[in-house]
Amino acid sequence: MIEIPKTYDPKQAESEHYARWERQGYFAPEINRDPVAPVYSIVIPPPNVTGSLHMGHALQHTIMDVLTRYKRMSGYRTLWVPGMDHAGISTQIQVEKQLRKEGLTRHDLGRERFNERVWQWKEEYGGQILKQMRREGASVDWSREHFTMDERLSRAVREFFVHMYEKGWIYHGEGMISWCPKDQTALSDLEVDKESQAGHLYYLQYPVKGSERRVTVATTRPETMLGDTAVAVNPNDERYADLIGATIELPLTNRLIPVIADDFVDPEFGTGAVKVTPAHDPNDYAMGQRHNLPLVKVIDSHARMTAEAGAEFEGLDRYEAREKVVRNFEALGLLEKVVDYEFSITKCGRCRTVIEPLISTEWFLKQAEMGRAPLELIREKHEPRFVPQVPYEKVYTTWLENLYDWTLSRQLWWGHRIPAWYTEDGRTIVARTEEEARERAGTDNLTQDPDVLDTWFSAALWPISTLGWPDETEDFKIFYPTSLLVTARDIIFLWVSRMMMTGLEFTGKKAFDDVFITGTVFDKHGQRMSKSKGNGVDPLEVFDKYGVDATRLTLASIGSTDTRWNDKQVESFRNFANKIWNAARFALMNSEGGKVGSGFEADRSEWSLHDRWIVSLLNKTARDVEQALAAYDFYDAVQKLYHFFWDDFCDWYIELSKAEVSAEAPSPERDAARSRLLTVLEQALRLLHPFMPYITEELWQRLPGISEEQLHPAYKSAGAPTVMLASYPRPDESLINERAESEMQSVIDLISRVRNIRSELNVKPAERIKIFVSAPEEQTRKVFDESTGQIERLTRASAIFIGNGLNVPRASARQVLGGGAEVAVPLEGLIDFAQELERLSREREKLQKEAAKLEAQLSNPQFVERAPEEKVSEIRDRLADIERRDHALEQMMEALG
RNA sequence: GCCCGCUUGGCUCAGUGGUAGAGCACUCGCUUCACACGCGAGGGGUCAAUGGUUCGAAUCCAUUAGCGGGCACCA
Numbered sequence: 001m002i003e004i005p006k007t008y009d010p011k012q013a014e015s016e017h018y019a020r021w022e023r024q025g026y027f028a029p030e031i032n033r034d035p036v037a038p039v040y041s042i043v044i045p046p047p048n049v050t051g052s053l054h055m056g057h058a059l060q061h062t063i064m065d066v067l068t069r070y071k072r073m074s075g076y077r078t079l080w081v082p083g084m085d086h087a088g089i090s091t092q093i094q095v096e097k098q099l100r101k102e103g104l105t106r107h108d109l110g111r112e113r114f115n116e117r118v119w120q121w122k123e124e125y126g127g128q129i130l131k132q133m134r135r136e137g138a139s140v141d142w143s144r145e146h147f148t149m150d151e152r153l154s155r156a157v158r159e160f161f162v163h164m165y166e167k168g169w170i171y172h173g174e175g176m177i178s179w180c181p182k183d184q185t186a187l188s189d190l191e192v193d194k195e196s197q198a199g200h201l202y203y204l205q206y207p208v209k210g211s212e213r214r215v216t217v218a219t220t221r222p223e224t225m226l227g228d229t230a231v232a233v234n235p236n237d238e239r240y241a242d243l244i245g246a247t248i249e250l251p252l253t254n255r256l257i258p259v260i261a262d263d264f265v266d267p268e269f270g271t272g273a274v275k276v277t278p279a280h281d282p283n284d285y286a287m288g289q290r291h292n293l294p295l296v297k298v299i300d301s302h303a304r305m306t307a308e309a310g311a312e313f314e315g316l317d318r319y320e321a322r323e324k325v326v327r328n329f330e331a332l333g334l335l336e337k338v339v340d341y342e343f344s345i346t347k348c349g350r351c352r353t354v355i356e357p358l359i360s361t362e363w364f365l366k367q368a369e370m371g372r373a374p375l376e377l378i379r380e381k382h383e384p385r386f387v388p389q390v391p392y393e394k395v396y397t398t399w400l401e402n403l404y405d406w407t408l409s410r411q412l413w414w415g416h417r418i419p420a421w422y423t424e425d426g427r428t429i430v431a432r433t434e435e436e437a438r439e440r441a442g443t444d445n446l447t448q449d450p451d452v453l454d455t456w457f458s459a460a461l462w463p464i465s466t467l468g469w470p471d472e473t474e475d476f477k478i479f480y481p482t483s484l485l486v487t488a489r490d491i492i493f494l495w496v497s498r499m500m501m502t503g504l505e506f507t508g509k510k511a512f513d514d515v516f517i518t519g520t521v522f523d524k525h526g527q528r529m530s531k532s533k534g535n536g537v538d539p540l541e542v543f544d545k546y547g548v549d550a551t552r553l554t555l556a557s558i559g560s561t562d563t564r565w566n567d568k569q570v571e572s573f574r575n576f577a578n579k580i581w582n583a584a585r586f587a588l589m590n591s592e593g594g595k596v597g598s599g600f601e602a603d604r605s606e607w608s609l610h611d612r613w614i615v616s617l618l619n620k621t622a623r624d625v626e627q628a629l630a631a632y633d634f635y636d637a638v639q640k641l642y643h644f645f646w647d648d649f650c651d652w653y654i655e656l657s658k659a660e661v662s663a664e665a666p667s668p669e670r671d672a673a674r675s676r677l678l679t680v681l682e683q684a685l686r687l688l689h690p691f692m693p694y695i696t697e698e699l700w701q702r703l704p705g706i707s708e709e710q711l712h713p714a715y716k717s718a719g720a721p722t723v724m725l726a727s728y729p730r731p732d733e734s735l736i737n738e739r740a741e742s743e744m745q746s747v748i749d750l751i752s753r754v755r756n757i758r759s760e761l762n763v764k765p766a767e768r769i770k771i772f773v774s775a776p777e778e779q780t781r782k783v784f785d786e787s788t789g790q791i792e793r794l795t796r797a798s799a800i801f802i803g804n805g806l807n808v809p810r811a812s813a814r815q816v817l818g819g820g821a822e823v824a825v826p827l828e829g830l831i832d833f834a835q836e837l838e839r840l841s842r843e844r845e846k847l848q849k850e851a852a853k854l855e856a857q858l859s860n861p862q863f864v865e866r867a868p869e870e871k872v873s874e875i876r877d878r879l880a881d882i883e884r885r886d887h888a889l890e891q892m893m894e895a896l897g
Numbered sequence: 898g899c900c901c902g903c904u905u906g907g908c909u910c911a912g913u914g915g916u917a918g919a920g921c922a923c924u925c926g927c928u929u930c931a932c933a934c935g936c937g938a939g940g941g942g943u944c945a946a947u948g949g950u951u952c953g954a955a956u957c958c959a960u961u962a963g964c965g966g967g968c969a970c971c972a
Contacts (some may be wrong), residue, residue, distance in 0.1 A: 524909090
């Protein structure tokens with residue numbers, strides 16, 4: 001007898017199997033020996049090298065791993081590519097922090113040594129998350145791990161840049177950018193966040209030259225008035241019509257600025273007159289270009305006032321300057337009023353510092369050009385397919401319809417250096433290598449652009465670069481386009497859309513067929529989990545507490561739904577794992593003489609009812625799971641597996657098979673029953689494996705009779721048998737048996753009704769009862785007859801009498817079954833008649849309520865006329881059945897009372 | 898301001914035109930020889946509100962309320 005512990009210990013299984021799978025190369029697509037196998041590939045959203053695992057990752061990884069394992073077991077040549085992102089700013093800041101502890105700054109080291117230091121940091125501390133992924137059970141191919149700063153991927157980045165430059169879609173020029181005064185770098189619009197903030201709106205009066213008149217403008221940033229180069233009004237605004245073309249004497253400066261007319265100005269807002277600061281506001285910049293206004297830069301890259309702001313202000317912080325400007329206006333009697341005002345403020349997505357819009361010379365990419373192909377594809381073919389389609393397809397499409405230039409350059413040291421060199425005579429050479437640049441420049445005297453590229457620039461290439469692009473590698477040919485991308489919704493613009501752009505630009509093919517957007521996991525109060533709030537739930541702690549498999553089931557169930565995290569859910573899946581463990585424990589304790597795979601060889605007609613029944617349900621479950629996974633409905637897949645295993649297999653099949661399986665004496669029948677139990681269990685473990693890799697492997701290995709036989713043909717001779725290479729059970733329609741299901745159901749109903757009587761009437765558990773069953777249909781009687789042993793055991797009955805219209809002792813508790821059958825349990829003075837009468841009358845009340853509903857429906861001529869006939873007759877049948885039951889109950893009450 | 902989504906039992910969530918579901922929690926009974934992380938039996942919801950379409954609405958449409966998301970504006 002094989003004995004295993006009573007309680008499943010996840011840690012033990014988790015510590016063993018992953019290392020073996022990895023060592024044996026099971027994660028690599030090469031394990032598949034089928035030359036014509038279909039291909040399934042996913043690239044992981046590369047986590048930051050600085051990152052550690054959070055619930056969002058765990059959710060994404062679970063989804064990807066479930067599908068990868070499912071496809072692998074289904075015989076696909078499966079590749080899941082892991083890797084990391086160099087995460088420019090984050091990483092640089094992390095290393096600078098470390099340097100600061102040594103009393104150093106990056107400038108003390110210089111660029112080259114600093115970068116060496118970052119690499120060193122990466123080797124020592126980076127990639128925490130990759131170790132954590134192993135714990136998750138993620139079946140990624142570690143032999144294909146990539147890092148965005150690797151030489152090969154860097155080459156791809158340069159290729160991308162040069163290609164786009166030559167095409168004219170990347171340019172170097174002056175533009176309005178978002179500048180972070182703390183991180184000292186330009187940012188793209190996607191790397192800044194808007195936050196609403198309570199502040200003030202200042203109404204400033206500007207004197208009009210040659211008149212007593214003043215124009216009042218409103219601003220939230222008074223300090224920028226020092227850089228004003230115009231006042232704008234709406235051309236149709238009658239209030240200001242006569243002022244257009246007039247000259248303003250800009251206070252606190254001795255500059256004269258014009259009043260201009262521009263449609264941008266909303267006459268309804270503020271005073272209808274707008275101060276224009278082209279150097280420090282994106283809208284004003286655009287207006288400045290339209291009207292050829294000069295740029296007066298009054299704020300520098302440290303958010304301090306420049307010399308151009310005037311001697312009085314030079315060197316002041318922007319907020320000090322703001323106060324001073326306001327004080328000065330007040331002193332001059334030009335401050336009209338200050339009102340409380342809530343407006344939004346733009347902050348650095350990383351450090352939360354308030355962004356300063358600045359004019360700067362940077363590298364830009366014309367995203368509108370690059371976005372055309374993906375826009376056409378989504379509009380015309382709805383590709384890639386977003387799941388859920390609503391709302392993401394639309395969000396993505398709208399984004400592509402409104403593209404603007406992407407600021408590529410970052411004033412950082414860690415990242416891909418921009419492949420542009422400048423000659424002394426001011427030429428710009430963009431080349432793949434410095435040698436090439438020298439050759440083209442005709443001189444060795446070149447200076448490379450000091451800036452690096454936005455981290456998302458290399459990320460945009462991830463699916464093609466990790467597979468080998470720009471080289472025509474085997475991997476690229478086989479695995480591109482990828483099958484699926486799984487990610488969170490907040491990087492649809494930042495990342496997803498850009499991978500589609502590069503994929504289509506360089507290969508003419510979309511980067512992935514489908515995009516699955518996961519839900520967001522909130523804390524129990526509905527708050528987003530975040531480091532700063534400290535409300536995050538650490539997946540590793542959950543793993544420790546409940547096991548990886550239970551956590552994975554929880555996460556898979558979450559899928560694309562926004563959900564508040566709930567430990568109880570994980571706990572219930574932990575219990576499920578324990579249930580699986582104990583079902584297997586039972587099978588193993590009773591496995592002598594039986595073995596997997598030999599259970600159902602006999603003629604099907606010899607299988608007992610519960611065998612035909614469970615095999616039918618097993619195949620339906622395989623079918624349902626297949627369909628659910630095809631639809632990315634992970635919740636449904638988990639539900640189907642959970643209820644099949646627990647309700648059908650454990651609660652009924654194991655109980656029903658006990659008589660044969662745990663018989664004392666060995667016999668061919670016992671061996672066969674044991675084999676059938678083992679076989680169903682083995683198939684169930686395979687079905688569960690993509691979701692619960694550890695416990696399934698742990699148990700599967702122990703089943704008697706496991707061999708290469710169970711492996712998918714593509715993995716025969718792959719090595720030691722492992723459930724992860726077994727073939728995923730496919731539904732066999734010929735084994736789906738509706739008749740067996742309905743017959744078994746009638747037995748289950750009978751047992752449940754009797755148990756209900758026992759429970760409701762407080763019949764002591766030890767008390768043996770007699771059961772009288774009356775069934776008008778011969779087939780039903782036959783089914784009950786063949787199951788008497790089961791029925792007796794599961795209802796703790798001493799005897800069962802089956803007939804048609806049996807004479808039942810007067811003092812009996814009775815229940816009505818389907819098909820006009822009845823069950824009666826003689827009470828023999830065991831219980832209180834009044835109690836039974838009450839129970840029956842409650843039962844009748846329920847039935848009558850339902851009957852009234854159905855009758856009303858049938859007495860509505862509209863319904864009878866217009867509803868489909870099958871619906872009407874269905875209602876009639878149901879009503880008839882209820883009436884039969886009600887009648888039977890009435891008789892029972894008469895008999896008692 | 899524009900667009901989108903959500904609102905189902907105490908909690909977390911399924912269900913998208915024809916008998917309201919699950920897990921947890923709750924009640925009752927069980928040391929039944931796989932499992933108390935269990936077994937058996939139960940209770941509990943006018944599906945946010947209003948109006949409409951329909952023979953029939955949790956499900957479709959409209960309006961309202963509350964919550965959430967995206968985009969724009971924010972001088």
